[in-house]
Amino acid sequence: MSETELSQPEADSQQLDEDDRLKPEFVRAVLDAVEEGDSEAARALVEPLHPADIADLFELTPHEERAALAKAITDLLDADVFAEMNDYVREDLIDALEPHQVADIASELDTDDAVAIIEDMEEDDQRAVLRALDPDDRAAIEEALSYPEESAGRLMQRELIAVPEHWTVGDAIDYLRGHEELTTDFWEIYVVDPAHKPVGTCQLSWILRTPRGVAISDVMKREQTLIPVDMDQEEVALRFQKYALISAAVVDSGGRLVGMITVDDVVHIISEEAGEDILRLSGAGEGDINEPIRLTVRTRFVWLVINLGTALLAASVVGLFEAEIAKFALLAALMGIVSGMGGNAGTQTLAVVVRALATNQLTSSNTTRMITREFMIALANGMLLGLLIGCGTGLIYGNLSLGIVFGLSILINNLVAGLSGVLIPVGLERAGVDPAVSSAVFVTMMTDCMGFFTFLGLAMLWGLSA
Structure with missing residues (x-):
């Protein structure tokens, strides 16, 4: 084991408490370094943190000090950090960035995370960011924004793997290995007919354990839970919970495959919806401590x-x-x-x-x-x-x-x-x-x-x- 690996638990113990929350003294040390103009020291303290912990750092930082912190650790503010950030805190930082900078961040994210960043922006700022994106990314995000808020269309990812049912397992493996631009985060392959309608799914474990010559149609599972693109996100979460899904295909009104939703997105929705219901019962609004x-x-x-x-x-x-x-x-x-x-x-x-x-x-x-x-x-x-x-x-x-x-x-x-x-x-x-x-x-x-x-x-x- 390397010296770096050996020292990591010690570094974590200095930053996080027993509940994996940033320690007040660590947050104060980072902000003191920023206040003193010592960006190098601030970066050295923040660099070992996970993106989710960096997002927490911004949420724990007073509103008036966030801009200075962002300036000090700009090179650490990647797309993953923005994806983990509280909506109000993220909006604060996004407002301080130029449209091309927001476009750079959005282009590194999955479509659903990019939409979460762009959807709350002012209309003029939205257009400026969309103009700065690549045509493919812009088309995907514009399509997502056309769906109702809190719907499956806003929540879904466009990055997925779909193959025709007449392929063999070997064809699918060669396709996955031969196209570097394909998404790398997926649990199953969707099998579609010539009209691009999903007819089944095939888990990666089945692909790996099946001889190359076997037809995909003989390996795939035909029973699947399809999510309509306009379904409310709360209903989506209930389907994932009821049927113990890891991912699910999203289809448009014509039954064509347009995206997928994964369980990591749904976990966030379940937590969010449960919290909303409790707060609504008391009339306390969203109850977000970062809300203006x-x-x-x-x-x-x-x-x-x-x-x-x-x-x-x-x-x-x-x-x-x-x-x-x-x-x-x-x-x-x-x-x-x-x-x-x-x-x-x-x-x-x-x-x-x-x-x-x-x-x-x-x-x-x-x-x-x-x-x-x-x-x-x-x-x-x-x-x-x-x-x-x-x-x-x-x-x-x-x-x-x-x-x-x-x-x-x-x-x-x-x-x-x-x-x-x-x-x-x-x-x-x-x-x-x-x-x-x-x-x-x-x-x-x-x-x-x-x-x-x-x-x-x-x-x-x-x-x-x-």
Whole structure:
């Protein structure tokens, strides 16, 4: 083993912590070198890093210092680093580059990564970069940009291996060895008919283990999962997960092979979509810590205003029972517990249902079963909580009637929460609205309004007073 190889673990230990994250002292050392104008020292520190770690370095660097860091280590900023970089951070750096520099980076990337860099640029900048690209690269990227955002057409790679079904294994091997311009990153070969429609796939391991004279059509697997070019990326990820795919062919409306999607792209999509759903439930927008403050404020403010409206609606329900609250002030202290417990129960159900919808576990064929299941869960939890809280309230305050009203309110609002947590996201999904975006607002409104109305209404009917 060489001296360099022996020292690599030691170098890694100086840069990364036990969770493979850049150490704060290492980041500070790099930025100090940049600030002092010592580009050589900065490059020496950064050079051993993996492209993904260099991308992390830029994300950990304050916004105002990124340009200086980029200037100091320009020769280390290759296409792989930009491909790993956070969207907002990458946009910052791209804005500082000339169109021909962006074109040079894009030409080194797979089509899907190049599109990710170019698609968020201003239209004038896009055109300038596209003009600076080679005609073949420009045509591929322009075609990708013509597809909807977050579709398979944007996600797919054009670089793939396709061979006719009348070839032999030996023909395929000679083709792979005789064309240096072919992509080097692939797991399987696609077999196509004369109309360039995929008819099967052939794994590299089969090619290597099969005699040269055997026909490709005798080795290939005819069953395959084809991805329509306009399919949403979330549905693409679900297909990869369901069928344990490593790669899949992408076809246009005519069934012709136009690209492929690989599992490394899908892993990123699965993580991204899961994070988006959680953040949308809270109305926090994209939740990216590198997102410009003005965008974050705008997104959160909209949902806070909507929440204000639902809170005013709940307050108006309380206003209907001013006389009862005035007669028995303890109602004011306890009614928040009823709505709060309902809100928690609704959130639990909502999280399960939104996840089930996102992963295609909940469909029209099992919606009734899901509603029944959540109703039974809500009924059981409501009875147990109602009994516990009702008995406790009756004993603590020495008022059996108050305990009964409190317990019944908890039970009823728990049922409302359970049904709302299912029916609202399912209804929104059927109406074509993303249930992760707006379900939480409506579920909270239902549990607050019904919690106050049930508790105070029962108190009025029961004739509770001090």
